[in-house]
Amino acid sequence: MPPGSWRGTVPMADRTIRLRVNGKTGEGVAEPRVTLLDFLRDTLRLTGTHMGCEHGICGACTVLFDGAPVRSCLIFAVQAEGHDITTVEGLADAAGDLSVLQDCFWETHALQCGYCTPGMLIAAQALLRRNNDPDDSEIRDAISGNLCRCTGYGQIVEAIRLAADRLNQRSRPGNAS
Amino acid sequence: MTSADHPYRYVGRQRRTKEDRRFIAGQGRFVADISLPDMRHVAPVASPHASARILSIDADAALALDGVHAVLTGAQLQTGIEPIQHGVPAPDIRWYPLAHEAVCYAGEWVAAVVADSRHIAEDAAELVDVRYAETPAVVDPEVAFDATDALVHPAHGSNVLFHRKFVWGAVDDDFAAADHSLSFRVKWGRNSTVPIETFGVVAQWQPGDGLLDVWASIQMPKYSDQIAESLRLAGNRIRVHQDVDVGGSYGVKRGLKHAILAGYLARELGFPIRLIEDRLDNMSGGDAHGPDRIFDMDVAFNDDGTITSMKIRALDDCGAYPGRAPLQLGKPVGSIVGPYRIGSVAYEAISVCTNKTAQVAVRGFGQAPTNFAIETAVDKVARFLDLDRIELRRRNFIRAEDFPYTIPSGTAYDSGDYHTVQQKVADLIDYQGLITRRDAIRDRGGLAGIGIASCLEPGGGNAAFEPLFNPSNDTTTWMESCTVKVDRLGDVTVLICTSSAGQGHQTLAATVVGEVLHIDPAEIRVVHSDSLSSLPGNSPVASRMAIMLGGAAQRAAEAIRDRLIAIAAHNLGSPGSALVYADKSVHVADDPSTGLDWQALVRICHRQYHLMPPGMEPGLQASHTLQVPNGGTMPAEDGRVQMYPCFSFEAHIPLIEIDRGTGKVRIHDYAIAHDCGTVISPAIVKGMLLGGIAHGIGAALYEKFEYDSAGQHLTGTFMDYLLPSAHEIPEIKMAEHCTPSPLTALGQKGAGEAGYMGSAAAIASAVNDALLPLGLEANTLPVKLGMLSEMLKDHI
Numbered sequence: 001m002p003p004g005s006w007r008g009t010v011p012m013a014d015r016t017i018r019l020r021v022n023g024k025t026g027e028g029v030a031e032p033r034v035t036l037l038d039f040l041r042d043t044l045r046l047t048g049t050h051m052g053c054e055h056g057i058c059g060a061c062t063v064l065f066d067g068a069p070v071r072s073c074l075i076f077a078v079q080a081e082g083h084d085i086t087t088v089e090g091l092a093d094a095a096g097d098l099s100v101l102q103d104c105f106w107e108t109h110a111l112q113c114g115y116c117t118p119g120m121l122i123a124a125q126a127l128l129r130r131n132n133d134p135d136d137s138e139i140r141d142a143i144s145g146n147l148c149r150c151t152g153y154g155q156i157v158e159a160i161r162l163a164a165d166r167l168n169q170r171s172r173p174g175n176a177s
Numbered sequence: 178m179t180s181a182d183h184p185y186r187y188v189g190r191q192r193r194t195k196e197d198r199r200f201i202a203g204q205g206r207f208v209a210d211i212s213l214p215d216m217r218h219v220a221p222v223a224s225p226h227a228s229a230r231i232l233s234i235d236a237d238a239a240l241a242l243d244g245v246h247a248v249l250t251g252a253q254l255q256t257g258i259e260p261i262q263h264g265v266p267a268p269d270i271r272w273y274p275l276a277h278e279a280v281c282y283a284g285e286w287v288a289a290v291v292a293d294s295r296h297i298a299e300d301a302a303e304l305v306d307v308r309y310a311e312t313p314a315v316v317d318p319e320v321a322f323d324a325t326d327a328l329v330h331p332a333h334g335s336n337v338l339f340h341r342k343f344v345w346g347a348v349d350d351d352f353a354a355a356d357h358s359l360s361f362r363v364k365w366g367r368n369s370t371v372p373i374e375t376f377g378v379v380a381q382w383q384p385g386d387g388l389l390d391v392w393a394s395i396q397m398p399k400y401s402d403q404i405a406e407s408l409r410l411a412g413n414r415i416r417v418h419q420d421v422d423v424g425g426s427y428g429v430k431r432g433l434k435h436a437i438l439a440g441y442l443a444r445e446l447g448f449p450i451r452l453i454e455d456r457l458d459n460m461s462g463g464d465a466h467g468p469d470r471i472f473d474m475d476v477a478f479n480d481d482g483t484i485t486s487m488k489i490r491a492l493d494d495c496g497a498y499p500g501r502a503p504l505q506l507g508k509p510v511g512s513i514v515g516p517y518r519i520g521s522v523a524y525e526a527i528s529v530c531t532n533k534t535a536q537v538a539v540r541g542f543g544q545a546p547t548n549f550a551i552e553t554a555v556d557k558v559a560r561f562l563d564l565d566r567i568e569l570r571r572r573n574f575i576r577a578e579d580f581p582y583t584i585p586s587g588t589a590y591d592s593g594d595y596h597t598v599q600q601k602v603a604d605l606i607d608y609q610g611l612i613t614r615r616d617a618i619r620d621r622g623g624l625a626g627i628g629i630a631s632c633l634e635p636g637g638g639n640a641a642f643e644p645l646f647n648p649s650n651d652t653t654t655w656m657e658s659c660t661v662k663v664d665r666l667g668d669v670t671v672l673i674c675t676s677s678a679g680q681g682h683q684t685l686a687a688t689v690v691g692e693v694l695h696i697d698p699a700e701i702r703v704v705h706s707d708s709l710s711s712l713p714g715n716s717p718v719a720s721r722m723a724i725m726l727g728g729a730a731q732r733a734a735e736a737i738r739d740r741l742i743a744i745a746a747h748n749l750g751s752p753g754s755a756l757v758y759a760d761k762s763v764h765v766a767d768d769p770s771t772g773l774d775w776q777a778l779v780r781i782c783h784r785q786y787h788l789m790p791p792g793m794e795p796g797l798q799a800s801h802t803l804q805v806p807n808g809g810t811m812p813a814e815d816g817r818v819q820m821y822p823c824f825s826f827e828a829h830i831p832l833i834e835i836d837r838g839t840g841k842v843r844i845h846d847y848a849i850a851h852d853c854g855t856v857i858s859p860a861i862v863k864g865m866l867l868g869g870i871a872h873g874i875g876a877a878l879y880e881k882f883e884y885d886s887a888g889q890h891l892t893g894t895f896m897d898y899l900l901p902s903a904h905e906i907p908e909i910k911m912a913e914h915c916t917p918s919p920l921t922a923l924g925q926k927g928a929g930e931a932g933y934m935g936s937a938a939a940i941a942s943a944v945n946d947a948l949l950p951l952g953l954e955a956n957t958l959p960v961k962l963g964m965l966s967e968m969l970k971d972h973i
Contacts, residue, residue: 031296033296034296041209041210045212046203047203047207047209047210048202048203048204048205049203050207050209050373050374050424051209051375051453052373052374052375052456053373053456053894053895054455054456055456055894055895055896057894057895057896057900058373058895058900060373060374087203088202088203089202089203091203092202096202098198098201098202102201102202103201105197105201106193106194106197106198106201107193108860109193109194109197109860109861109863109864111197111200111201111679112425112678112679112680112681112861112864112865112868113200113372113374113422113423113424113425113426113678113679114196114197114199114200114201114205114422114424114679115200115205115207115372115373115374115422115424115425116373117200117201117205118203121201136908139903140903140904141903141904143902143903144902144903144904145902146902146903147373147895147900147902148373148868149370149371149372149373149425149427149868149871149872149900150425150679150864150868151864151867151868151871152864152867152868152869152870152871152872152906152909152932153867153871153902153903153906154863154864154867154906154908154909155860155863155864155867156903157903157908175191175192175193
């Protein structure tokens, strides 16, 4: 169509969206077109989940949706109404704590810039929930939908392997901080 | 704790980094996390044409949308600012954040919409009616080089941004005297680092202070100065907050046009402005593409495998605007013969503009493509002489006893032991066994290849390419600063003068300061000063921070230590030479019970001026601004120059297999041996190395910004521009070696570009080894799956 003939989106009425985020009830008002990613970040101010590509490839925005890893950039917030969402902020039991998985990411230095890390942690968390003793190829498979430009993935694989070991009590935390 | 084998308490120890914890907890502070009251959002309007005149811009419909505050065009913007500066003389190429009168690439920004939300701004951007008259696009760099009438910037008079031929040594004589010579062409494709975080900036004008605050995901030398110059503001009226976490950069997060645009809007409109690229903005309009080079190579050599001379002609497609991009042909001057004893070399460097997205600094600043060209030459010589490729390298490597070694282009390499590092990687991967494995795959009909690459990583970041490529530029320092202060409670804070994009500078500075002062780095706070409270620095480019920030931090910490010794000497009545600093105390060397402890010393500094030596300033703080080791001289007439000070080395050996049917490359095995001198933080160096290898694998096999013949960019998404995942990057075997640099306090060298320096060359070498039995050659990177399947269609 010729430039200028299109007259923009007709705004739809804002909706109130209620969902469970990290074990607590979350509520906010957003347009129906707002993605779950933008809703988490802009409305609920949970900025740990990151925008990378907004077309479902990079995985930086991965969250758990009723326990399954999903791209929050490909889901509208209204679709999450009544569902259970876990973000990076909800991985540890208490704010400021680290889960075993998170601690293993620190121990192996499984990150550099930290931007893909929340999505990577969520993908790894989902893996360890369904498979508490994955081998390296299963680990690589589980994170293959999450792109990292810093690490070349090596220390991430190590971290997840270490977390599995630790959760199975085959290893103890190490390295001075 | 320390020993003869390991003389350091913290340096080189396996320790957790200081930075990681906040990222793991989801508490990074990235630019998109900044939310200011009344903040407005920008969406750019991008040109759909590679080359066109702008006839008119009608923003009425956009402005009529609820929530839209302004639509800024290039015509308006250009009256209020100065153009973005270039690294080479090109005064008639006027580069502004928004195009005016003409667009020079598809994706170039022509207008900026400001609205209450990014959603509304994007809606409105679609309503801005820009009328264009298309003009022919210049797409092929070789056509661009020769063109006299089809010009990207007619006012510039040609498409050539830089062209100079350097000749160092008796190149013609050496070619005439050599037993053989070979000529060939290789191409390095247009790729980039493509961080997962796009570029973003938030700008806020503070009218009461007359001050522009800038938060940006930045890795750019002299960023605030250049924003100030463009906005016609004094340098002290821009404050760049360097405590913003940067979500990956590897060179490309330069963002000048973004910050100038956001700063201008913030000042004009009176509310905070946020401009965060979406992925398409980033890929097409972000001006963050990397080198795109055609190398024409000639190499002269003798029957015994000695390479005597080389001619390199590099034609680089810079894209639409120069910026600093042409300088990426300059840095390789400082290692133009790689790790080899090649006695003479000619280097013709040509940068041209085309109607493509502009190029920017990418990891290594042009070194990785050049390494690929040099390594290809070495492989070809080995094949010609039927010599093993490792043996040929061994015969040509600079020997450990020859350092410091000055190459024909005038740069002295500081130290190295290339033969040993090469041997380490061969041992690590069992090179003879690997050949057996490759041949076994070949015997069952597979296409298997072993790659060999042995490359340098210059580090330390002098800016010597600036005066080399620009006669009006006389920059001979590229300093870095650090401040160490001890507060009244005795706790240590270190101020660094840069932002970080994952390089671990807090860990680096704390480790070095902790080492000098015998304080656990975990107890040291490291703060990223804003640009106004910073001492001079040049950002974490050029594999320089271990050398430069590490060096500055060490000198500042040593000044603290020396001051404490002087205070103790004054109070104990002993000469300083009789005293020892150990474990945060100063005591008499032969009487450890006589001394002053940390709290007593700190108390003197902060409270007891009467106990201080006469003339000493109160408090306990020290700063150091470090000049680049070996830096400080201008290039000679013939271009000979000391480029960077320190030279790390890496030797790669992968084993790959190409599927005959699909052209898919599988990496079966990959080993690297690496020498960056003294390693300060092993986990960080390991991560840099692994990440760099992955990036080079991407450049070799997957990543390319493609353009069609009309200059349309075809790879604006991650479905077209392919980034390697955990499936494509294999587990890497690593061996470290340490040849300390004599130029740095701890013997450290650079590591920020490690891995990437040679992995693309290594993969290309492996692909060509695999294709060799078929008599095929792949000379263009990336060797994408489709390209290989096309080559192999008659060999299935």
